[in-house]
Amino acid sequence: MSSSVPTRSLSLVPFLAADAVLLATALLIAWRTPDELTGGALLGVIVCTGLGAIIAVLPFVLNDAHAREAALAERQHELVELVTTSTANASRWGTQWASAATGLEDAATLASRSIAAAERLPSVFQEKVEALTIRLEQAELGAQARETRVSGQDAEFAAKAEQMSAAATKLEQLLAGCDRMEAGLRESLREQHAAFAATLAEFPVAAARAQSQREALDERLASAPAQFEARVERAATEAEERLSATTVAITTRLNELEATLATLMERIANVSLPVPAAAPEPVLTPAPVAVPVPAPVVSVPSAAVVAAPVVEQAPEPVIESASEPEVVSAPVIVAPVSQPDLTLAPAPSPVAAPAPVTAPEPVKPIMDPFYIPNNGYAALADAMDAGE
Structure with missing residues (x-):
């Protein structure tokens, strides 16, 4: 049985303030009346005084009723708990004695x-x-x-x-x-x-x-909760140790990946591009616009290989001049590589063949250290052993 009685009692300050206002109003009416209190003035003084008395007594009455209701609710709650406990014990022992009494009744019937x-x-x-x-x-x-x-x-x-x-x-x-x-x-x-x-x-x-x-x-x-807590603490300690080992392995692998990426960046920076030959100011006719091919997205999955940047050449524009038309090689358009602050320095020499880029070693899949399986720390320990 749940009690709906509020837990806080009424504050006396609002009632006392209202009582003081009503008494002050009654005194003001009596003071403002020049003659004896008769008629409306007397009625106003009586009404203000009566209301002040009622308002002054009201919080005490309500708090007393609240305290009685709270005590009654607590007593009812205790009685309900006592009845529930007694009923459970009586039903359990009653079942046992009923079975015994049934056997005795059968024996007594046979004897009679x-x-x-x-x-x-x-x-x-x-x-x-x-x-x-x-x-x-x-x-x-x-x-x-x-x-x-x-x-x-x-x-x-x-x-x-x-x-x-x-x-x-x-x-x-x-x-x-x-x-x-x-x-x-x-x-x-x-x-x-x-x-x-x-x-x-x-x-x-x-x-x-x-x-x-x-x-x-x-x-x-x-004693079962204490044993369970000890086992949980031991499992948590083992999980923390395995997480520490996994964190060290992740840090080592990230360092290796950073070294591989630095080597790749140095090799890309060493790639040189051809410089277009000087020519008189030609009269350019509309030519097909070289659309840069979007650079491939460099992703480093668990077992992926980093691919070298692909160099695409746009179609050569047709240049018309006043004299003989000659063909001028168009600049090579290189697809931008998604690397921060990567610039290609032109060289005065002809285009050299880019050095072959060796792919880094496949990255071993790394287990998520914050993943906890549904079947608890035992499966987590097995998964960590498999990840190692």
């Missing part, structure tokens, strides 16, 4: 089902015993009736009695087996209860272990 089944066994066995008892009683009644009716069937009744005795014996054995089964079920329920109790006793130990692991993780996270 087993107990309910064990509790229903005696009633079922009792119902079966009662049914068998009723049947035995009915059989005994029938036997007595038969004895009274037929006295000759004693042997048959004895056999039936023996069968009933055997059935009763089997029933007793069945009841004994049921008792043993019930005892086994109760023992298994006790063991399960003991296992549940041991599991519940292990929960505080697991919570303490989780807390210790969390503290260890917090310590590692706290």
Whole structure:
């Protein structure tokens, strides 16, 4: 929750100045009134005095309201932070306890089902015993009736009695087996209860272990920024050393280029041009104008070769004189080379063949020292190694 309350309180100077002006106006009205204060003069004095009092009290009221709003906003911000922290902790621990409670509920459901089944066994066995008892009683009644009716069937009744005795014996054995089964079920329920109790006793130990692991993780996270800063400082130091080595290599290469350019300038300065022969004032007819060919741009790329200046000759103009026409060689037009303060000195001797200009050695590409790749200082170090 962000608060929109201004951070600065109202200044008292404008309000006090307005209050002083209103009070001065009231005093001026009272002083200018010759008679008693009545009517408009009294009303003006009352209005000025009331407005002055209101304006004097207004900044204090507004500042107090501002302070209350600021305190309320700060309190709300603290409450929001507390609620956020509590909610996060409660959700985390609630998730853990919910998973544990789910497992316990499943185990408790299974145990309750087993107990309910064990509790229903005696009633079922009792119902079966009662049914068998009723049947035995009915059989005994029938036997007595038969004895009274037929006295000759004693042997048959004895056999039936023996069968009933055997059935009763089997029933007793069945009841004994049921008792043993019930005892086994109760023992298994006790063991399960003991296992549940041991599991519940292990929960505080697991919570303490989780807390210790969390503290260890917090310590590692706290030490991670320092390790990162140390690695960044080490990488920056290595980058500075490599940049220094690259700067030295660039300076050396620039010095070599300057020496090569100076040699080239000296050779160009030694090139001589022919001087036109003296002739009587000829009558010049319009001739094609020699258009100078633009000089080639001398660029020094990473692996380029500096080319020698190209000398272009314009077409010879036609000269007509009063006597025999003779052909006068036109001056050679040399394309200007883009070099500062470069002049071609004419020589009295004929044009000599220009000395061949040897091209300087190809310049090795130089890596930009201010280029930093996207993947950080490691790629910068690899690029610097490749540039060396």
